[in-house]
Amino acid sequence: MTEDPDLPTPDEPPATPPEPERVRTGVSRVDEVITAVEELDDRPLEEHVGVFETAHTELRRALDAVDPADDPA
Numbered sequence: 001m002t003e004d005p006d007l008p009t010p011d012e013p014p015a016t017p018p019e020p021e022r023v024r025t026g027v028s029r030v031d032e033v034i035t036a037v038e039e040l041d042d043r044p045l046e047e048h049v050g051v052f053e054t055a056h057t058e059l060r061r062a063l064d065a066v067d068p069a070d071d072p073a
Helices: 028-042 045-064
Strands: none
Touching: 028 045
């Protein structure tokens, strides 16, 4: 019987995937919302809906605050 060389041995801990790079926009209000959503794993499930509702509200406010004259689109 041959062992698969890619599988960890009993003495070897399984490899952990690298942390993904954090997304940043350069807009502090938006970056704060992204950070709050990224931290959901640390919060109880019951709080997730509230975080998403707050994120939605804050992102709408950030969009509403954009000056159309400064928008390149």
